[in-house]
Amino acid sequence: MDLLGGEQADHGEAVRVGDRAVSREGLFGWAAGVAAEIRGADVVAVHATPTLETVAAVVGGLLAGVPVVPLPPDSGPAERDHILRDSGARFVLAARGAYEGEGPPVIPVDGLSGSGPEAGTPADATALILYTSGTTGAPKGVLVSRAAMAAGLDALAEAWAWTPEDVVVHGLPLFHVHGLVLGVLGALRVGSPLVHTGRPRAEAYAAARSRGGSLYFGVPTVWSRVCDAPASAQELRRARLLVSGSAPLPVPVFERLEALTGHRPVERYGMTETLITVSARADGDRRPGYVGTPLRGVETKLVAEDGSPSPADGETPGELHVRAPMLFSGYLNRPEATAEALGADGWFRTGDIATIGADGWHRIVGRASxxxxxxxxxxxxxxxxxxxxxxxxxxxxxxxxxxxxxxxxxxxxxxxxxxxxxxxxxxxxxxxxxxxxxxxxxxxxxxxxxxxxxxxxxxxxxxx
Structure with missing residues (x-):
């Protein structure tokens, strides 16, 4: 199966964003038109607004075998210019009239159409260049291969019992791992329809139940707002799974969400550089304050400040190191930073402090810094x-x-x-x-x- 080759159940709509929807056939025809426009480019950027145009542009990049740089639509001029220069993006793909920044030529993706198979691109080729938040310096471009995404999404599908019969619902930004890789590309790979609510509002999450919403993604702020809207929260009782990530879910929010929806939320852990590596499972325990156990193919260990192993006793913290098939390939144009974070033996230093219990359950203490x-x-x-x-x-x-x-x-x-x-x-x-x-x-x-x-x-x- 290719990266986006999931078999979709008969739901008609493949992706809905707000009040607009497209079938799988329509999306791939649209994306094929995008691919025809950009094929041969080294890198392209996508003005990643929460729209169908963004979905078509990203899928078009994947069909063309051209690395895609999702560009946060709210980024300031300095951040935007850094990302465009650093990545070497040849074009910016955007909805007509939506992007007004300076830099590479803009290709409006509205109305494009075409046909043709996905490019014969090696599995280890870069699919996405995702930029870090830049809290400790200029944002770094993280090279994510097609193989890494496939491995990560398949491991999550197994852990969450995610099938084409699910309908994914979220309202997250489309320039991060959570909203884009999991929430869009994951749905396309599995073959499950996606309902993107535009913004992650509690009432919109509740309304998506009428479209069969079963697998809901949110960050802790979203789930806190759901808890503040009890009528909306009650609607989610009929969902199958509520997943929280991108930041630790406070224990009180976990408990309130369970009381209102009847669901003990699934927490998971990941980074831009690792995708998702640790998670609770759909068929297993879910513990407030913990992020679960390693996914299929993932190895983890704790390392003390002096480089010695930290015991997996559930109490002693250490820096979490990860080795997995979903790891990034390196930082764009930053060999020293890559070598510092990603060892020759394949272990990635996450910079996060964690504890691991004897039963393999992980708890993230926080960033070492x-x-x-x-x-x-x-x-x-x-x-x-x-x-x-x-x-x-x-x-x-x-x-x-x-x-x-x-x-x-x-x-x-x-x-x-x-x-x-x-x-x-x-x-x-x-x-x-x-x-x-x-x-x-x-x-x-x-x-x-x-x-x-x-x-x-x-x-x-x-x-x-």
Missing amino acids: TDLIKSGGYRIGAGEVENALLAHPAVREAAVIGTPHADLGEQVTAFVVAEGIESEQLIDFVAERLSTHKRPRIVHLVETLPRNAMGKVVKTRLHP
Whole structure:
């Protein structure tokens, strides 16, 4: 089976975005027209708005065997120009009149049509160049091969019992792994129809049940908003599986979602460089605060700061290393960065701190750079403190970081969105539930937390 060769059940519509839909035959005819326009180009960019034009453009790139760079539509001029220059994109594919940026020539994809098979492209050829968020420097281009995507999507289909009889529903951006690779290319590979809601609104997720929505994707912010709309949440009781990813799902949201929908959500873990490597299964346990066990073909291990192995005892944290067939091929034009992250033995250093239990269950503590706090000789995971704060009924959002402390080295500092409570009360609340050394020394009450397009808190932008 080729990358997009899933056999679709008889649903008529293959992809619906908002109030527009296209059949599988119509989509591939449209994409073949795109492929005819770009075949022979080294790289093309796609103005990745949540539209059918974006889907047709990406599929056209795959049919033509041309690497595709999804361009975030909300990117500022500096970020956009960096991505276009760094990738060497020859054209920008976009809906007519939708893209106004400078740079390569724009090819309007509206109305194109054609025919012809997918290009005979090697499995290890680059399919997508996905750019990282750039929180620690300029965004890097991540080279994702056709074989990596196929391996990752097939492993997820197995874990989630994902079949052509499912109808996938989500409203996520189409320039990340979650919304594009899983939510669009996964549906096309499996052969299951896709309903993209345009925006991830609770009422739109509920309305998609009328179209047979069964497999729902969302980030924690989406599921939190679903919980804030009980009538919409009740509609999801008839879904088959609710999947959460792209950021840790707070335990209180997990519990509220279960109470309202009857579903214990499936959590999974991945990165742009790895796609999805760890997940709970449709036919297995689902534990709040944990991301599951390795998918088929995936190996994981924990490494201590001194390079020695960390024990898989469920308690001792270490940096998570991953080896799997769905790993990226390297960073575009950055051999040193590639060599630093991806060893010759195939192990990728994720930069995430995790624990692994004797039963193989993984819990992500956070990023080594921002979420592992070293205070007074203790190593404290920010996520554990965040979950403790979120357990208070007055707290809506929480983010925890380490800040400099003259005696402790670092102190636990929290930024909290809450109503009707004082900082000292929250400090005492955490101290009653966790070890005393894990309590926040400082709690800043704020109106909002800075987040990126996928709903992740950008901790580098947290300031008192």
